[in-house]
Amino acid sequence: MFRGLLLLLSLQCLGEAIKVLTGVVIPGPVIGMLLMLALLMVRGGVPESLDTSTEWLLGRMPLLFTPPSVGLIFLVPSLGGEWGAVLAVAVPGTLLTLLFTAVLMQRLLAARRQPEHDQ
């Protein structure tokens, strides 16, 4: 039952190794993900053990993001006079980016007249 996890960890290691050896700016896990995608495409299917491990891990993502969010809380006192700029970039900046990307994507999809996909 640990085969899926072993595969994920091996590709994570491989991605990290490639990053160190070649010095590319892309993070190791992203390289690992691209390798995994290539592997699945060559193999033509998802092994059950990988499916089980993936589902478990993806469901735990919100827990994994808790520590960096704690870091954000402890960052506030050290911002000094720059908090206005940080808030401006993070709040309206993100809202505008979300809206811009969504509208752009919607227009591009509509232009190709793709059928609507229901959830």
Next chain:
Amino acid sequence: MSAWQQLLDGPLVALTITVACFEFGAIIYRRSGHRPWLHPTFCGAGAVAAVLWLLDIDYHDYNAGVEILSLLLGTVTVALAVPLYRQLALIRQVALPVLIATLGGATFAVLTAAGLACLFGASEQTLLSLLPKSISTPIAIGVSQELGGLVELTTGTVMLTAVVGISTAPLLYRWCGIRDPRVQGFALGVAAHAMGTARAFEAGPVAGAFASLGLCLTGIVTAVLLPSLAGLFL
């Protein structure tokens, strides 16, 4: 050295606090009827901060204790290939819109960050730290170092961006009539990186796969283009 201090030096206490606070956050989230700003990640983080303050635990000690969780975040990134593979047929149909929207969205994120930071009088170092805010933490740290920004500030802004993104996206989509799960997921991945992707998976597999796509492509595009673009302006 007291027994308490000995216990604190290992990762056990930090992990226990994190999981306990997260569970506490999950209960609040469920009781509130799944309000986005009460997401277990934020409620949990608030509770962790309170516990650390009450027990007088230094944040850096805590952070060292939960390093295993950030390692697992890398494993999760590798695992994102599975939903991406499952939706490959759907993604292939819209490869060109996806590429154009990535370039557009990633550039827009950097330009609005630069514009707003200048408008609010940020110092050059703060400005540089804020530019990679839309990409996932590990990539953003690399880019920030490349640019000469402050890594802590970059990490914090990346998290804040995700918090803003995932707590406002449902409302924003409702107001603007954006219903296509491909669009909803993709924009979350581009604007709010991995946390946005986690949120998109809660909405469904199609939104999740498009979010993973947005997350990866934006990360790569920004990591490759931003350092050279910044060189032109500074």
